[in-house]
Amino acid sequence: MNKGMAVSVVVLLLLSPVLASAGPKGKGYTLSRYDIPTTLGSDTSLFDLEQDGEFLLGTYFGERLHAFSVDLRAASLTSYDVGTAWINFATAVSELAVVGSTEQADGRRVGAIWPRGSSRETWGTRLAPLLPALPPQGPILLDISDYQSTALLGLNAQGDVVGAVQRADFTFRGLVITGGQLVIFDYPGAQSTVAEGIRQDGTIVGTYTLNNRTHGFVWPPSGQFTTFDVPAACGTAIADTNEGGDLAGSYVECGSQRTWGYVFTHNQQLIPIIYPGGDTTQTEVFGLDERGNIAGRFDTATGRHGFLGLQHRRARKR
Secondary structure (H helix, E strand, C coil), X not given: CXXXXXXXXXXXXXXXXXXXXXXXXXXXXXXXXXXXXXXXXXXXXEEEEECCCCXXXXXXXXXXXXXXXXXXXXXXXXXXXXXXXXXXXXXXXCCCEEEEEEECCCCCEEEEEEECCCCHHHHHHHCCCCCCCCCCCCCEEECCCCCCEEEEEEECCCCCEEEEEECCCCCEEEEEEECCEEEEECCCCCCEEEEEEECCCCCEEEEEEECCEEEEEEECCCCCCEEECCCCEEEEEEEEECCXXXXXXXXXXXXXXXXXXXXXCCCCCEEEECCCCCCCXXXXXXXXXXXXXXXXXXXXXXXXXXXXXXXXXXXCCC
16 A cells, blocks of 8 residues: 555554663663554564654554554554555555565565655656656665665655665675666675665665674775774674664673664763563664664564654653
8 A cells, every 4th residue: 555545543552662671781861662563463663753752653463564654643554565465564664655665476576665755856866767667656676686675765855765775695785876876785795785774964874794693883984984883793784773873772691692772972971772571582782873772672472562762851741
């Protein structure tokens, strides 16, 4: 179905928030649990946020994987499913679009751009060298030839998009689209590279794999790749960044091999993010807004749940 299919409902019926203090493993944040109503599905993940968490973007499992957004102010849910595709992801949002990926009938994964507002003409200009003609409505699908699949994972306010393409051996190469020009790239020497976020100045962040270990990377437009690792972790992934230079993502704890979230601020402060509660088995951070608020998911023995993390100075009752 197309982006225009929005269903207005009462907020309390749309998503179920459960406030919980983050405690020492999330100092400075208040974490709120968000689940899709059980009448729609289960296993909710939040991938990005906008405007202090008033607009949430994610995926949930029903009879298939459904991509969705929630506008808490308007009390509405919008579907980003593409036709009858079984797998749909909406992973990043800016003023211009929502981006993600969908699975076609032949099982091939392709990137998807859902223009927001009146931005379709803007996308026609930015994508002209790649796509001479855009569909008049609905999502814009991008299938990078010579690769098994394409996923769009991040974008900025001016319409630069990043993501990854998959090789036949299931490893990945990063991609960036700026001004209609497509660049496929690899972190030097890496077995696999995924681009996750891009700032207005063109700085790209993401994750690479080398010798079977994951590391975060930051790649400024006029500089060299730099590696970012959470200290003492056995693996680090960067999922998003903001214009202030903050980073957010997940790391693997050595020993337990559990995955936990983190925020690394522009002033070099590392904040571990673990959703509070003794039954939490994993926490991941995927989205980061300009004020440092976060979105992600956590797992328990009984399911997967989305969460929104507001910094305490921004936290407020709903």
